[in-house]
Amino acid sequence: MIGRIVQVAGPTVIAEGLGGAALNEVVRVGTDRLLGEVIRIEGDRATVQVYEETAGLELGEPAEGLGAPLAAELGPGLLGAIFDGVQRPLAALASREGDFLGRGAVLPALDRDRAWDFEPSVRPGDTVRPGTRVGTARSLGAPEHPVLAPPGVTGRVDAVRPGGAALEDAVVTLEDGKTVALLERWPVRRPRPVRRRLPPDVPFLTGQRVLDCFFPVSSGGTAIVPGGFGTGKTVLEQSLAKWAAADVVVYVGCGERGNEMAEVLDEFPRLEDPRTGGPLLDRTVLVVNTSNMPVAAREASIYTGCTIAEYFRDMGRSVALMIDSTSRWAEALREIAARLEEMPGEEGYPTYLASRLARFYERAGRVETLGGGEGAVTMVGAISPPGGDLSEPVTQCSLRATGALWALSADLAHRRHFPAIDWTSSFSLEGERLVAWFEREAGSGFGALREEATKLLQRERELAEVAELVGTESLQDAERLVLESARLLREGFLRQSALDAADASCPPDKAFEMLRLVLEWHRRAGAAVGSGVPLRAVLDTGVPTKLLRLGQIPSSDMRRGAEALRAEMTDALARLEAD
Template sequence: MSVRTGHIAGINGNMLVVDFADFVVQNEVAYALTGKERLKSEVIRVRGKKAELQVYENTEGLKVGDPVEFTGELLAVKLGPGLLTQIFDGLQNPLPEIAEKCGFFLKRGFYIEPLSDKKDWEFTPIAEVNQKVRAGDYLGKVPEGIFDHYIMVPFEMRGEYEVISVAAKGSYKITDNIAELKDSRGQKYNINMIQVWPVKIPIAAYREKLKPEEPLVTKVRIIDTMVPIARGGTYCIPGPFGAGKTVLQQITSRNAEVDIVIIAACGERAGEVVETLKEFPKLIDPRTEKPLIERTIIICNTSSMPVAARESSVYTAVTLAEYYRQMGLNVLLLADSTSRWAQAMREMSGRLEEIPGEEAFPAYLESRIASFYERAGIVRLNNGELGSVTIGGAVSPAGGNFEEPVTQATLKVVGAFLGLSRERSDARRYPSIDVLDSWSKYKSFVDPEQIAYARGLLVKSAEVDQMMKVVGEEGTSLADFIDYLKGEYIDEVYLQQNAYDKVDDATSEDRQKYVFNVLHEILTARLKLRDKDAARSFFHEIRQIFRNWNSAPWESDEFKKLEKSLRKRVAEISDLPITGSGRKDAGESGQEVRNEKDTEEAEDNGDAKENGRDTKDKKTVNKKETKDTARSGPV
């Protein structure tokens, strides 16, 4: 087949108008040729005999009349062993290899194969001759770092096939044939270790998609306890700049309990990617005792790299995630930031002179965002095992205003909303997730009643805080004031977490359950405090101990010692038992202890909102009285 060609008829930014002769395919890849350079582009609209192309490169120097070649293929990625530990750009070019060849700067039109065909892989066959297989079934496996990388029947092969032969155990390159299949009509197919898959189409070679229910432990207390996320679920992190989106994503990428993390740095700062890039080879994953980079793929299309490739970078990332899900692995995809991707769409839409929607975003913004997040999910594979892709997307709303189109479109489709607030980050309260604004549809592993109790206190505390701004501290009752302090206390010792402290950085599931239980005991203890100053300095004091406790390694002597001194200090002015609640195993047995003690509160708190309102009413009445008291007091 001869190459279909066309000629440039117009250039506007990164958009080309191309005259073509016979036909073009929507979304096919084309190359614009200038001098020796071949610039990758994609057909995005066809009108009459003119095709409009977005170019994944800078278009400087292109001329009207320059030739364009059409390839007939959709924008696709190569899937196969050797993807892990790599750093790709949005078009799956390995950046370190480009650096080797081009030096400090990127070079336009310079593309490198993502997978090395030089490397040998130890292949072990799984499928047997005459076995019936379908897309996604395992033919064999090769070890890739700490994982078994399964070589599968290509996802694009529809229907049932019969295995004619499988390569014997041994060493092969990715381009070597490792199996031969036959379809019902007798047509034969040679299979090697590489698959090519178009990025904008989901991989669906599994039996069924399930509901995400199992919590995904991120070891960030505020997330796991208050706004949990689930394996196979989706969540978004909107926040104004400087609120800590990226840091939160980085922490999650280090500590989350998943098999593989894929980081899509989409239109953000290069410096942030560099941190991940340079630190991950050094950081050891406690679960596998291997460097974190071995379970990581980075897709990096930072803000100064060509805009169109930003869009492809999120699709590339999610396609790789889906590929590893097919191997029964749990994959976490962190996209930072989906707003930049939306902006890339907006730029292109503007050049196409489409009728703009809200804030000039294109009308298809919502459906694009929805279909991206819908690619997450926990699935039952053909062999009955489970695999999952969890997507966490950062959103950078213009002006920090969550009402803008990208945030709103995202909120419609995600399972958890972790909203970051400028106020919290200004007050250096990290992670700056605003718990009262945020929500999650998933379940936490921490006792839900304890959570509800704490949340009730946080709501109350925020109310009292608001009220104190109006009536002042002296106009607030001691009981309200103590609730206020308790809310602050929960925030200071549990919700806030110091990412720069070696221990506090990551709190395991067991530790969270245990510590939250102790916190619950402190919050529900009957405190004997004589006035506000006493209350304040008491909470200051136990805050100190608790924070030290947070920095003590789990179950170390220091941990036990600090717990004891914390209990002792609280017991001095309350009914808290000095010895622990005996809740060492934190799980089910602890429940009983709590139950016999706190049933009442829990119930009470179940309808915390109503109670809140009640108390509020009372407060307004009491306010006056308190003020009177204050005035008459010293007289």
């Protein structure tokens, strides 16, 4: 179906003669065949949002509907790849086009010239259902890639084609004529099906103590990371990509500055995967859509990333989907809505912003896959609120749709406290549900310790306000001990050094020992001060300094080191009380 352009307004184009097109159908616009998508149909006219720069389009140029929605190519070769928002391979296009992409530049997302060896795991006569593993694809320099029967494919195997195969070759043929190839296409705005959802009772371990212990999120859960400029949103997401308990990382750079994304593209290939010792990029997919790229492609980029994440989830893998940032996505949505002259809501965002965000975050989850395995997509979305104002619409709409708020503090960031998580503003709706797991895996009493630590931080905040008025020296020793113990908790437990190999990531059992030691010190020191021991003498024992350095102890030595420090603490305080 071919129509003609009758109006151009920024990234939106109106074409006549496309009345038979479907909503979300892909359209090639103009003589340069720019990629676009139908977003409104009125009689014989279709409104198309174009994923490329529309400058130079002329009225009367053709607009051709392709009869299918925007779809992602899924198959071997995804890991380690770098795409733009509509899954164009940036590395391959750069080698052909140079540093700047030409208008209408098109290449398949996955390399059609790469040779793959297919090793089947089914034989003629076997029954295949959606999600059944039919074989494994291998290629030199690439990880093994399971090949699954896509949704909707069911039947008995008629023929199997082992050996070398191209991506689009049929490697398994069923008796009803349906085929399974290495390559699968899936519409990006349609969630991939699962057998059932599983309860969110397993944590998504991040390796960051402040998150895992105080504000945990479940595997398959959702979290948002709002913070102003320079608070460390990108750094935190990169730390999660490296250390979190995820088999695959999908990182979506949505509308961020070009130089920042260039830094990400430069750093990721050089980051070492702590699991394998190889490049972290080997289990990462990057979807990059910078602020100077077309606004419509920015709106599509998070759906592209989510579809890729769901594909790996269906293989039974735990996938971390990092989005940096959803604010830029919402701004793109606002610009497109303005072009369509839709009713604006708060701060000009479309009135359906909340429902769009909720619908997207609903695609996260820990599930039983169609093949009977267990997989999860955990979403972490960064938000860039103007001026750090958490009352702005994107943050508030995201809060209603997600399970955890990891608020970043500019004050902590300026004090070089990393991660700069503001423990007074952050929260997790799943913390109580996950206590049972931490009690079982990290140590009995974990929930009580976390509650005690929270109360200590709250008490410090109250006393800090008093100290600002009357001075710290005017406080009693017991109150000054609260301030000192809270400082140990903040600087020795909540803060981590990404440059220290032992402290960059912290497993739950190590975090439990550290937290227990700090709080045990507070209780025992409080008892000593209550019996008349001067606070200065308690602090001069040297134990507080060693508590600050607990994170530098390797996880394997933590239990032995904790026992030694506990014995030293007991002896030092006993001597003071005896004197």
